[in-house]
Amino acid sequence: MAKKQTKKKSGAQNDETRNIKTFWKIFGGLIALVFLVFLLASWGVFGSLPDETSLENPEKNLATEIIASDGKVLGKFYKENRTPVKYEALPDHLVNALIATEDVRFYDHSGIDAKGTVRAFVFLGSKGGASTISQQLAKLFFTEQVSRNKLQRGIQKVKEWIIATRLERRYTKEEIITMYFNEYDFLNQAVGIESAANIYFDKPPEELTTIESATLVGMFKNSSLYNPLRNPEGVKNRRNVVLSQMAKYDFISESVKDSLQALPLEINYTPQGHDEGIATYFREYARAFMEDWIKKNPKTDGTNYNIYRDGLKVYVTIDSKMQKFAEEAVDMHIAHLQKEFDKQNEKNKTAPFRDITEEETKQIMDASMRRSDRWRILSEQGKSEEEIINSFKKKTQMRIFSWGGDIDTTMTPLDSIRYYKSFLQASLMSMTPQTGEVKAWVGGINYKHFKYDMVKKGKRQIGSTFKPFVYATAIDQMHMSPCDTLPNTQYTIPEGKYGLLKPWTPKNAGGGYGGMLTLKNALANSVNTITARLIDRVGPVPVIDLVKKMGVDTENMPEAPSIALGTPDVSLYEMVGAYSTFANEGVYIKPTLIQRIEDKNGTVLFQNVPETKDVISNETAYVTVSLMEGVTQGGSGTRLRHKWAVGNSVYKNAVTGYPYAFENPIAGKTGTTQNNSDGWFMGMVPNLVTGVWVGGEDRATHFSSTAYGQGATMALPIWAIYMRKCYEADELNVSKDQFKRPANLSIETNCSNWKAENTNDDGIPDEFDF
Known part of the structure; x- marks a missing residue:
């Protein structure tokens, strides 16, 4: 009996020994199998792995940035909207939020978190996953789309582990974090943290607050599910989870966590699509410039740059604040003017024509x-x-x-x-005359729906804004003074002169003849008869030669006296450049928009060199400016001096107090074309020249009366709103000084009694007399 029991005990011990041996054999086999799988994967048996070169220099599409003169990114050209940032640009709370939420032992492991892996295996992922930041980066960088097949997904996971360990050997922890932030797709065209910060919060990453950082880090879990535009409540809840994790690991205090979690989700969505954001028309100009530039400037290896993937940086002259003010001014006035236009078209059977x-x-x-x-x-x-x-x-x-x-x-x-075609269009361009730098460019009312750019592409009749060129020619040739007088009587240039087929006798708008007028008064009130006398004295050709030197395309400009009244078609771009010659003491500087171009490493590929030309003397320029000052002192631009309160609620809400009431020196000229098809205003202060055009897409789209259709009503208010906003931003340093008077001035400009000669009501409806 005892022997049987001994045998049973010995047999049980043998069985246990065999089981232990079997377990260790199986366990060893599993370890060997795992090792073999990893070894085969590293050899590329399950598909190629990136080599060391691709790890060092991963090929990615990098967006080209359009950077304003004040450092603001105006827009990007991209296939993927990606702009990498350096670790230094990542605020501490952004990095801490990522580590607390995704990989709290990030600084302790070498790519694979053993403790997290065991926990995930034991609890089947119910207490959190085991994927480290390095593994997640590996998946973002190098593996295919996640497969739903469990075997394939297992192989993909093995690849991620191998790549994660390679990443850890190749890069510092800071570099891995930076790459992860730069690679993640936050959706809505926000690839990488730089785009995400700007698109969701309208600021660069380094300016993100703790709560904003928590919001973006929360999106790492699933940016499609936690999308602020589609699921704000889910995003807020996920944000609060991130804040809780930050408090759990002592990155923030419990009191800070509680206060931040109580705040609502605040997103400042600023899309960077090609049709959205600010300076859309200018960005299209910049795109065309870049596409032309890359054809003429290949890389050192002979291939062309690609503006959608090479990460170029295009530094431009546009000031983001001034651009924003310009777009706001256009929107404010045209939206209001459109209501009146629609009202007048209610009984127009051929509307909008x-x-x-x-x-x-x-x-x-x-x-x-x-x-x-x-x-x-x-x-x-x-x-x-x-x-x-x-x-x-x-x-x-x-x-x-x-x-x-x-x-x-x-x-x-x-x-x-x-x-x-029933919508009124508008364009604005603003430029520093001393440098040629274009500070604002508005090509239309909405780029998404109206893509034709009326700053440079569009050319329209310019009306009386052409007259200063005639006066400048007379001053230059005959040394005439603003105080010189001419008879305000009808004037006829006979048939045959200048090739005329019949006599030309221009009439004054609204009649009004008799007496003698100074040149200053005549220009201020756009008196056609005086302009006709002047162009007959100097001839059309010298006037054409003058504007050609000022950058105006004169190829199709007829050598006829009628050009004096603004019959030629000229672009706003050309007009602002030409008027800047007056403000720049007679020196023309070609408008500049692109300052320089750099590659992704900061190497300068292009540097603008200003194109300048001496056109007229500083004396002629100053006297012409003095003439145009009369327009805002006692002529069609006098409303810029008005001090009555705003009558329309749209403007009341936007501009406090009196919207214009300018007291500083302003030189300018209004312009209105036949049938009120085009309204212009060109306005200058010593360091800023701004032109505005308003009209329909077709010349047949216009107001029925000059009261509404003239430049003083259609265009001047945009200039005034824009300039008021610029003056309120002290950092822009827009001048309120006098125009520079030449030391050698020999022409009299002080016509003390001119204003009383013939000023009268401009006839503008009160609701537009802002």
Whole structure:
């Protein structure tokens, strides 16, 4: 009996020994299998792994940045909106939020967190995962899209571990964190922390607060699920989890955590899409400039730069504050003016057009159809002209522009063309005359819906804004003074002179003849008869030669006296450059927009060299400026001096007190073209020249009366709102000083009694007399 028991005990011990041996064999086999899997993966048996070179220099698409003169990023050109930052640009609380939430033992492991891995294995992930920051970076950098197949996902995980350990050997902890922040896609075109900080909070990463950092770090869990635009409540909850983790690991105190968690989610969404943000029209100009530049300036290896992936930095002259003020000024005035325009068109049977026949309307609409993207696309598809025209008559769903925000509606493409032609357009350009630096550029009212740039591409008749060039020529040639007088009587240039086919007798707007007028008074009140006498004295050719030297394209400018009244088509870009010659003591400087271009390493690839030209004497320039000061002292620009309160609530909310009431020296000139199709105002102070144009897309789109259609009503208020905002920003240093008087001035400019000669009411409706 005892022997049996001994045998049983010995057998049990043998079984236990065998089981232990079997366990260790299995365990050893598993270890060997795991080792073999890792070894085979490292050899590339399960798919190639990046080599050391790709680890050192991962190929990624880097966005080209457009950087304003004040350091603000205006926009980017990209396939992926990625701009890498250095570790120094990451605030401590941003890094701490990441470590506390994603990998608290980050500084203690070498790519794989053994403790976290065991915990995840034992609890099957219910108490948190084991993926380290290094592993997550490996997945972002080098592995394919996560597979749903468990075996493939397991192999991918092995690759991530191998790459994570390689990353740890190759890079410092700070470099790994920086790469992770630079690589993560936060969605809404925000790839990397630099884009995310700017898009979601309109600031660079180094300015992020603790609560903003927690919000962005919270998105690492799943940026699609925790998207501030689609799931603000979920994002807030996730943010608070991050704050709790920061408090748990003593990165913030419990009291700070509680106070921050109580705050609402505040997102300052600032999209960086090509149709969104500020300076959209200018950014399109910059894109065209860059595409032309890269064709002429290849890399050292002979290949061309790519503005969508090479991470270039384009430093421009635009000032972000002035650009913002310019866009606000355009929006404020045109939205208000559009209401009056729509009101006047309610009883206009040919709206939005006036003074044209039905056939002319049909021609406008037909031309617009043929220029449209729809026509081009359908034509490329092989559709017949009849099929294409019929498609314009079928109702379709579309999103259209309105001043109250985009509207989803249903209409025919033909009706949408007519609808868009009913909107008044505007453009503004502002430039420092002494340097040629363009500080603000507004090409239209909304780039997304109206892509044609009216700063440089668009050319329109310039009306009386051309007259200062005639006066300047007379001053230069004949040494005339603003105080010289000429008779205000109708003046005729006979047939045959200057090639005229018939006599030319211009009339004054609104009549008004008789007596003698000083040149200063004549320009201030845009008296056509005086301008006609002057151009007959100097001839059209010298005037054309003058504006050509000032940067105006004169190729199609006729050598006819009628140019004196502003019949030529000229761009706003050319006009601002030309007027700047007067403010810059007779020296023309070609407008500058691109200061320099750098590659992603900071190497300067292009540096602008100003193009200058002496055009007129400093005396002629100063006397012409003195003449234009009269426009704002007793002429069509006098409203800039008005001190009555604003009558419209739109302006009351935007500008406190009296909106204009300028007291400093201002030289300028209004301009209005035939049928009130175009309204202009060119305004100058010593260190800033700004031009504004307002009109319809077609010349047939205009107000019925000069009271509303003149430059003093349509364009001047935009200049005034813009300048008021600039003056309120002291850091811009916009001058309020007198224009520089030449030491050798020999022409009399002080006409003390000129203002009383012939000033009268400008006839502007009170609601627009801001």
